[in-house]
Amino acid sequence: MSNDKVFRLLGMFFLALFIFNYPILSLFGRGEMLGGIPVLFIYIFISWSAIIFFTAQIVESKKNNRPK
Amino acid sequence: MDAGIIILISVGYVAFLFLIAYLAENRGKAGRSLVNNSVIYSLSLAVYCTAWTYYGSVGRAATSGLGFLPTYIGPAIIAPAWWMLLKKVIIISKSQRITSIADFISSRYGKSTWLGVIATLIAVFGIIPYISIQLKAISTSFDLLVARPDKPPLHSEIPFYLDSALYIAIALAVFTILFGTRNLDPNERHEGLVAAIAFESLLKLVAFLTVGIFVTFGIYDGFGSLFRQAAANPELYRLFSLEDAGINGWEWFWLSFLSMAAVMLLPRQFHVSVVENTNPNHVGKASWLFPLYLLLINIFVLPIAIAGLDQFPAGSYEPDSFVLGLPLAHGKEMLALFVGLGGFSAATSMVIVAVIALSIMIGNNLVLPLVLRSQTFHQEPYGNLSGRLLGIRRISIVVVLLLAYGYFKAVGEQYSLVSVGLISFTAIAQFAPSVLGGIYWKRATKKGALWGLLAGFGIWAYTLPLPTMVETGVLPLHFIEDGPFGIELLRPHELFGLAGASHITQAAFWSLLFNCGAYFFVSLYTSRTPLEVSQADLFVDIYKYSKGGTDYDVMRRQAKVQDIRILLNRFLGEPRGNLVLNAYENAQRIDLSQKQIAGADLVNYAETHLAGAIGAASAKIIIGSIAKEEPISLEEMFKVLEQTKEIIQYSKALEKKSAELERTTKQLKEANEQLKELDRLKADFITTVTHELRTPITSIKALSRIMQETPRLPEEQKQEFLSIVVSESERLTRLINQVLDLEKIQSSQEWALGPLDFAEVAEKAFSGLRQLMRDRQIQHRLLIESRPLDVMGHDDRLTQVVINLISNAIKFCDPREGIVTVRLWQEGPAAALEVTDNGDGIPEKDQKLIFEKFTQLSDQARGKPQGSGLGLFITHSIVRRHAGNIRVESLPGKGTSFIVEIPLLNGNVN
Incomplete structure (x- = not known):
C-alpha cells in the first residue's frame, strides 16, 4: 500500500469535510439563483462531482503509486 | 389498478431475483464468480439507499429543502477515507472470520460474550424502526397503486388480520428465509444474495432517474423552468436556502456525522461491505463509484419535491408519496407501476440484508452462547447442530419482522420515513467509538466498550424511542413536556436543558458524548485480560499479522x-x-x-x-x-515466566557485576595510588635513613682518620675525639634500633595485649629517666591523680611511649631552668597521660607534621636538631595500635604538652 495514496485520500476526506459543512455551506445558502437554479443546489452537486472525480483519479492512477 | 396484478408482478419480480441469485451461485461454484468484481461490490453497497431514500428523501425535501442531503453527503465525505478505514476492517474480519458488527466488537474485546449480546440487542432494537419504515413504504405504495389516492386508509385502524402490511411482513420473512438460510456457509458469504442486491440497486436507480426525468422534463421544461416557477411561490422559495428551511450548521454536521457512521456500521452495510467482500482492493473503486451512485439518485429529489408541492394542494397528499403520486396524477399508470417496483426493490433489498445480518447476530451472539452454556447441550453433545442453527436463524428472521410490523402498527404511521430512520441511525452510531477505537487504540478494554455502549444506548432509548410511546398512549404527554416526575432537566427532548436543537441532534450529541466518555475513561481505569491484549494487537496491527500470520x-x-x-x-x-x-x-x-x-x-x-x-x-x-x-497451560505459563524471570535475573546479575567491577576498579585505582604513595614514602624513607646514617658515620670516619694519621695528637684532643666517636656510634645504634622498632611495629600483625596499669608503666619509665634529669638540673614532677588506670596494653611498647615523650621533653625544655611535668588521670572512658615541658613550643604550622616520619624541627638558635626524627612517629604508631590517640598542645614560648589517651578496660569505667 502506497503511503502517498493514503495521504491523498485522507486529504480528499478532509477537503470534503470542510466544503460540505458550515461555515462554507452558509456562503451559498441564502437562496440566490443562477440561471434559474438555486446556487446552493449548484454548489453542492458541482463540488460533490469534483470530489468524486479527484477520488477516482487518485484511486485509479497506477503510475503515481510510488514516487520515482 | 387491480391488486391481483400488482401482487402477481411483485411475485414475478421476486422470482426473477431468485433466478439471478441462482445463476450467480452457479457461476460462483464454477469458479467464474460474478460478484468478485468491484462494480458489483459498489452496487451492493447501494443497499444503503432504501425506501427512505426512494420515498422519504422527497418527503423530507418538501419540508426542509436540501436538508435531506446530509444522509448522503456523510457517506460521500467518508468514502475517500475507506481506503484506510474500511479496508482495515475487512482485512481484520477476513483473518478473524467475523460475520457481523456485533461479532466484530465482541471479537475485538477478548471474544466477550457479553459485548456480543449487548451489541446484538442495540442492533436489533436500533434497526426495528428502520425495518418498519420499509414495511410502511411498501404497504403505502401498494395502497396508492390499488386504491384512489384521495382516501388513504390508516393501518392502525384496521384489525391486523386484514392489514396488508402484516402479509407483506410475512411474505418478506419467507423471502428472506429462502434467500439467506438455505445452507450454512462458514464464511457467511451469499454470492446469490449479493448479485440480487446489486441488481436491485441498479433497478431502483433507473426507476428513480426515470421518474425524476419524467417530472423535470415531462411535466416541466427542465430544472430552470421548474425552479423558476417555484421561486415565484414564497412557500417553495423558502426551500432554496438552508436557514429558511430550518437547517443550521449544528444540525447539518450531526446529520452528516450520523450517516458517516451508519454507512459503515449499519448491520446490513457491514454485511455487504465487509462480510460479503471478496477482495479488499474493491474498496478503492467503491470509494468513488458509491458516492457517484448517491449523487445520481439524489439529483432529482428536490425537483420532485417541489413539483409535488406545486401540483398537489397543501395537505391533500403525503409528501413521502410524491414519487408515486406524480406519475399517477398524470395518468402514467405503467410508469407508476415501474416506479412502485423500484420502491419495492429498495425496500426489499434493505429488509432482506438487514434481517439476514440481524439473524446471524441473534443466532451467533445471543442464542448460541445461551444454548452452549445450558446443561442439555453438554448432555447430548453429538446431535447435528447445523440444522438447529439454521432453525434459530429462521425463527429470528420471523421475530424481527413481526417486531418491525408491531412498531409500524403502534407508532410508525404518525412519523415520516426520515424521522424514524434517523432514530435507527443514532442507535447505530453508538458502535462508532468501540469500532474506531478498536482498530486504532490498543489500550481500549472490554469494560470500556461495554460501558460506552450501555451509556450511549441508554440515552438513545430515553431520548428517541421512549417519547414516541407517548403517541401510543403508553406514556402520558407530560412526560415529554415536564420531564419524568416533573424534573425539567430530564425532559427527553431537551435533556439537561439543551434546548434549540432537533430531537435527533440533541440525542446524538448526548448519547455519543457519554458513550465516548465512558469508553475512554473506563478503558483507562481498567486492565485487559491476556486474550484482550492479543486480540487488540491483532486488530490494531493487522497489517503486520496479515503478512506473516500470528507469531504467538x-x-x-x-x-x-x-x-x-x-x-x-x-x-x-x-x-x-x-x-x-x-x-x-x-x-x-x-x-x-x-x-x-x-x-x-x-x-x-x-x-x-x-x-x-x-x-x-x-x-x-x-x-x-x-x-x-x-x-x-500452567506448565507453559511457568516456562514463559521462568524464561522471563531468568532473563530479568541475568540482566540484574549483569548489572550487579558491572557495578561490582566498577567498584573494584575504583578500589584498585585507590590501592594503586596508595601503593605509589607508599613507594614514594619508602623511597623517601630510605633516602632519609641513609642520609641520617651517613652523618654519624662521616664524623666517626673523619675523627678516626685524624687520630690514625696524627699519632702525636694531644691526649686531650684524642679524648675529645673518642668521646665524639662514642656518642656518634650510640646515635647510630639508636637510629638503627628505631628503624628496626618501626619495622617491627608496622609489620607485626598482632601484639599480645594484656591488662596492665598505665600509671605503673608511666612511673617505671619516669624513674628510669629521673637520674638524667637530675644530671641536667631539670625540675621534674610526676603527678598521678587516679590509679589504677587499667588498660589493655603492651608493657614494653607503652613504656617506650612514655620514655619517648619524656626524652623529647628533656631535649626541648628550657636549657637553663628546665621543667618537665608528667601527669596521669582518668579522662572519661580513657586513661590520659600528659607530658609538659617549658621549652620554646612548636609553631602551629608544624604541629601537624611532627607525627610524620623524620620530621625534625630545625631551630636556628639550637642548630642541628638531635635525634632521628622517628621518635614521635613511633610513639604515634604505638598509641594508634592501642586504639588511643595522641595530640599536641603548644603555645610558642610557653612550652609544649603531649597528651596521650588510651581507652580504659571496660570494668574500670566509672
Whole structure:
C-alpha cells in the first residue's frame, strides 16, 4: 500500500469535510439563483462531482503509486 | 389498478431475483464468480439507499429543502477515507472470520460474550424502526397503486388480520428465509444474495432517474423552468436556502456525522461491505463509484419535491408519496407501476440484508452462547447442530419482522420515513467509538466498550424511542413536556436543558458524548485480560499479522482429533466439515487419521472456521468444551515466566557485576595510588635513613682518620675525639634500633595485649629517666591523680611511649631552668597521660607534621636538631595500635604538652 495514496485520500476526506459543512455551506445558502437554479443546489452537486472525480483519479492512477 | 396484478408482478419480480441469485451461485461454484468484481461490490453497497431514500428523501425535501442531503453527503465525505478505514476492517474480519458488527466488537474485546449480546440487542432494537419504515413504504405504495389516492386508509385502524402490511411482513420473512438460510456457509458469504442486491440497486436507480426525468422534463421544461416557477411561490422559495428551511450548521454536521457512521456500521452495510467482500482492493473503486451512485439518485429529489408541492394542494397528499403520486396524477399508470417496483426493490433489498445480518447476530451472539452454556447441550453433545442453527436463524428472521410490523402498527404511521430512520441511525452510531477505537487504540478494554455502549444506548432509548410511546398512549404527554416526575432537566427532548436543537441532534450529541466518555475513561481505569491484549494487537496491527500470520498463541490448547472432527461436522455439516479438515491436511502435509491428539495449531484453525459459522464468542465456548481448558497451560505459563524471570535475573546479575567491577576498579585505582604513595614514602624513607646514617658515620670516619694519621695528637684532643666517636656510634645504634622498632611495629600483625596499669608503666619509665634529669638540673614532677588506670596494653611498647615523650621533653625544655611535668588521670572512658615541658613550643604550622616520619624541627638558635626524627612517629604508631590517640598542645614560648589517651578496660569505667 502506497503511503502517498493514503495521504491523498485522507486529504480528499478532509477537503470534503470542510466544503460540505458550515461555515462554507452558509456562503451559498441564502437562496440566490443562477440561471434559474438555486446556487446552493449548484454548489453542492458541482463540488460533490469534483470530489468524486479527484477520488477516482487518485484511486485509479497506477503510475503515481510510488514516487520515482 | 387491480391488486391481483400488482401482487402477481411483485411475485414475478421476486422470482426473477431468485433466478439471478441462482445463476450467480452457479457461476460462483464454477469458479467464474460474478460478484468478485468491484462494480458489483459498489452496487451492493447501494443497499444503503432504501425506501427512505426512494420515498422519504422527497418527503423530507418538501419540508426542509436540501436538508435531506446530509444522509448522503456523510457517506460521500467518508468514502475517500475507506481506503484506510474500511479496508482495515475487512482485512481484520477476513483473518478473524467475523460475520457481523456485533461479532466484530465482541471479537475485538477478548471474544466477550457479553459485548456480543449487548451489541446484538442495540442492533436489533436500533434497526426495528428502520425495518418498519420499509414495511410502511411498501404497504403505502401498494395502497396508492390499488386504491384512489384521495382516501388513504390508516393501518392502525384496521384489525391486523386484514392489514396488508402484516402479509407483506410475512411474505418478506419467507423471502428472506429462502434467500439467506438455505445452507450454512462458514464464511457467511451469499454470492446469490449479493448479485440480487446489486441488481436491485441498479433497478431502483433507473426507476428513480426515470421518474425524476419524467417530472423535470415531462411535466416541466427542465430544472430552470421548474425552479423558476417555484421561486415565484414564497412557500417553495423558502426551500432554496438552508436557514429558511430550518437547517443550521449544528444540525447539518450531526446529520452528516450520523450517516458517516451508519454507512459503515449499519448491520446490513457491514454485511455487504465487509462480510460479503471478496477482495479488499474493491474498496478503492467503491470509494468513488458509491458516492457517484448517491449523487445520481439524489439529483432529482428536490425537483420532485417541489413539483409535488406545486401540483398537489397543501395537505391533500403525503409528501413521502410524491414519487408515486406524480406519475399517477398524470395518468402514467405503467410508469407508476415501474416506479412502485423500484420502491419495492429498495425496500426489499434493505429488509432482506438487514434481517439476514440481524439473524446471524441473534443466532451467533445471543442464542448460541445461551444454548452452549445450558446443561442439555453438554448432555447430548453429538446431535447435528447445523440444522438447529439454521432453525434459530429462521425463527429470528420471523421475530424481527413481526417486531418491525408491531412498531409500524403502534407508532410508525404518525412519523415520516426520515424521522424514524434517523432514530435507527443514532442507535447505530453508538458502535462508532468501540469500532474506531478498536482498530486504532490498543489500550481500549472490554469494560470500556461495554460501558460506552450501555451509556450511549441508554440515552438513545430515553431520548428517541421512549417519547414516541407517548403517541401510543403508553406514556402520558407530560412526560415529554415536564420531564419524568416533573424534573425539567430530564425532559427527553431537551435533556439537561439543551434546548434549540432537533430531537435527533440533541440525542446524538448526548448519547455519543457519554458513550465516548465512558469508553475512554473506563478503558483507562481498567486492565485487559491476556486474550484482550492479543486480540487488540491483532486488530490494531493487522497489517503486520496479515503478512506473516500470528507469531504467538495466547491459547495453548490440545484436543482429540476425533472431537474436532465431530464438532466441525455438527456445526458445518459433514461435507463441509470434511472439506475444512482436508484443506488443513493438504496445507500442513499431514494425515490426521494417524494422529490422536491435535495441537494448538489445529485447534486454532478449527476455532477460526467455527467462528465463521457461529461467531467468535460462541466458537470460543465450543472449542473450550472439547479442548483441555488450558488458556496457556500452567506448565507453559511457568516456562514463559521462568524464561522471563531468568532473563530479568541475568540482566540484574549483569548489572550487579558491572557495578561490582566498577567498584573494584575504583578500589584498585585507590590501592594503586596508595601503593605509589607508599613507594614514594619508602623511597623517601630510605633516602632519609641513609642520609641520617651517613652523618654519624662521616664524623666517626673523619675523627678516626685524624687520630690514625696524627699519632702525636694531644691526649686531650684524642679524648675529645673518642668521646665524639662514642656518642656518634650510640646515635647510630639508636637510629638503627628505631628503624628496626618501626619495622617491627608496622609489620607485626598482632601484639599480645594484656591488662596492665598505665600509671605503673608511666612511673617505671619516669624513674628510669629521673637520674638524667637530675644530671641536667631539670625540675621534674610526676603527678598521678587516679590509679589504677587499667588498660589493655603492651608493657614494653607503652613504656617506650612514655620514655619517648619524656626524652623529647628533656631535649626541648628550657636549657637553663628546665621543667618537665608528667601527669596521669582518668579522662572519661580513657586513661590520659600528659607530658609538659617549658621549652620554646612548636609553631602551629608544624604541629601537624611532627607525627610524620623524620620530621625534625630545625631551630636556628639550637642548630642541628638531635635525634632521628622517628621518635614521635613511633610513639604515634604505638598509641594508634592501642586504639588511643595522641595530640599536641603548644603555645610558642610557653612550652609544649603531649597528651596521650588510651581507652580504659571496660570494668574500670566509672
